[in-house]
Amino acid sequence: MLLSACVTSTPERENNFAVGVVSSGDFQFISKNMSTYAWHPNSGKAFIEEKDQEQSLRQVFDKAIENELAKKGYFRVELSQSPDFVVGYGLALESQLSDDMLFSKTQLSTGIPADDFHNSDEKGSLVIFMFNFPLLEPKWRALAQSGADLERDPEEHQQQISRYVDTILREMPTAN
Numbered sequence: 001m002l003l004s005a006c007v008t009s010t011p012e013r014e015n016n017f018a019v020g021v022v023s024s025g026d027f028q029f030i031s032k033n034m035s036t037y038a039w040h041p042n043s044g045k046a047f048i049e050e051k052d053q054e055q056s057l058r059q060v061f062d063k064a065i066e067n068e069l070a071k072k073g074y075f076r077v078e079l080s081q082s083p084d085f086v087v088g089y090g091l092a093l094e095s096q097l098s099d100d101m102l103f104s105k106t107q108l109s110t111g112i113p114a115d116d117f118h119n120s121d122e123k124g125s126l127v128i129f130m131f132n133f134p135l136l137e138p139k140w141r142a143l144a145q146s147g148a149d150l151e152r153d154p155e156e157h158q159q160q161i162s163r164y165v166d167t168i169l170r171e172m173p174t175a176n
Helices: 051-071 099-106 154-168
Strands: 020-025 036-039 045-047 085-093 122-132 138-148
Touching: 020 154, 045 051, 051 085, 051 154, 099 122, 099 138, 122 154, 138 154
Parallel strands: 036 085, 045 085
Antiparallel strands: 020 138, 085 122, 122 138
């Protein structure tokens, strides 16, 4: 005797992620007496369609990351001043850098499809790396992905990006 059945069910609710974050590594390379950082020479790369927006986006992300690190007690110096650690970041829209390509560059993936970020045209990604100095070996990295809306009001955009950066760097220790 053979019994078989087929059941179809609809999920109770759809996914609606505001931001997905994944990280790798730890902050143990930042000792309690460290308080200075510098930007990585390649920091701020942007894989976006509108190249004329690259500079303004870079300023927004620079400011958000610098503000969050300052809240934690870290001060930015020039790379030539021998910082305690180095920070780099990159931005991408999925139409310009696929999740597969992003994974090949970072070894990070949130696993969240673009369709799960509602009210946006496409998925945007922010990758933050932290390196030891002077070897510039990556010691910690994080990927945040969310719906990207480049048409949003700049002030509103700054607030949202600041919240994302705060979420990404939440576990980072504070400087003494």
